[in-house]
Amino acid sequence: MPSPRTARAANTTGSISNEKFEFMSLLTNRTSTPETPTSRPRTSDSPVHRKDSSSSQQQQLPEEDCMKLNPSFLGIALRSLLAIDLWLSKKMGVCARDGSSWGSARPLMKLVEISGHGIPWICCTIYCLYKSDSSAGREVILNLLFALLLDIILVGVVKGIVKRRRPTQNRMDMFATFSVDKYSFPSGHATRAAMVSRFMLNHLVLAVPVRILVMLWAIVISLSRVMLGRHNVTDVLFGFFMGYMQYSLVEYFWLSPNILPVLFKM
Numbered sequence: 546m547p548s549p550r551t552a553r554a555a556n557t558t559g560s561i562s563n564e565k566f567e568f569m570s571l572l573t574n575r576t577s578t579p580e581t582p583t584s585r586p587r588t589s590d591s592p593v594h595r596k597d598s599s600s601s602q603q604q605q606l607p608e609e610d611c612m613k614l615n616p617s618f619l620g621i622a623l624r625s626l627l628a629i630d631l632w633l634s635k636k637m638g639v640c641a642r643d644g645s646s647w648g649s650a651r652p653l654m655k656l657v658e659i660s661g662h663g664i665p666w667i668c669c670t671i672y673c674l675y676k677s678d679s680s681a682g683r684e685v686i687l688n689l690l691f692a693l694l695l696d697i698i699l700v701g702v703v704k705g706i707v708k709r710r711r712p713t714q715n716r717m718d719m720f721a722t723f724s725v726d727k728y729s730f731p732s733g734h735a736t737r738a739a740m741v742s743r744f745m746l747n748h749l750v751l752a753v754p755v756r757i758l759v760m761l762w763a764i765v766i767s768l769s770r771v772m773l774g775r776h777n778v779t780d781v782l783f784g785f786f787m788g789y790m791q792y793s794l795v796e797y798f799w800l801s802p803n804i805l806p807v808l809f810k811m
């Protein structure tokens with residue numbers, strides 16, 4: 546009885562090709578038959594390369610194998626991560642519908658959503674800037690406004706580039722959205738929550754219980770995005786990371802309050 550290795554060899558031509566097809570089978574279309582692999586033609590199959598002698602082909606193959614091995618493992622890892630992401634997000638979307646398992650908590654989750662929405666944050670910040678009577682206070686609030694606007698622009702750009710659709714369990718019933726908000730990567734609420742909380746913890750003198758509340762708020766906002774079915778877990782994780790990094794950008798480009806008179810003159 547032939548060993549599995551011999552049996553596999555019988556289906557292909559030559560020992561080097563055998564190794565090749567064993568690996569290529571991960572990349573080929575499921576609907577294709579083993580005799581007609583449908584993956585991208587190898588450079589060695591092109592008429593130009595076919596002119597080469599068989600010995601030069603054999604010299605090229607190991608390098609070619611390395612080149613294909615990495616993308617396939619990366620592809621499999623990414624596809625697995627995506628599958629876990631979709632499965633976990635669906636499982637965690639317990640407030641996605643009124644009839645979902647935690648559907649009765651949906652109104653509360655929507656309140657949490659409003660607390661991290663861009664419009665209330667921008668309106669309150671402009672109001673505080675207008676009311677502030679100390680130069681130090683104005684400087685901090687001006688930079689918070691800058692951070693909020695920068696966040697909306699950066700999130701819009703990334704959403705527009707990635708174009709990842711929102712999860713199927715999402716109902717598009719959010720108030721005041723832009724056209725890019727039909728996309729879900731990254732979560733704008735998560736970026737804002739991470740950035741604003743880091744901003745507040747660094748620039749406002751807060752008592753410890755308030756600092757803990759600020760951190761909890763950022764975590765609850767992020768969690769609520771998945772629970773409401775608005776986002777997949779990876780949208781929120783990346784959003785949180787992006788918001789955290791955006792704060793560093795704001796620190797780097799920290800605006801001086803001297804630009805305020807310039808802005809008001811415009």
Ligand SMILES: CC(C)=CCC/C(C)=C/CC/C(C)=C/COP(=O)(O)O
Pocket residue numbers: 662663664667697719720721722723726729731732733734735770775
């Ligand atoms: C001043 C100005 C341009 C305000 C725009 C504020 C606005 C409409 C922000 C959009 C907020 C929003 C619905 C983000 C979507 O959050 P996800 O967590 O669902 O990505």
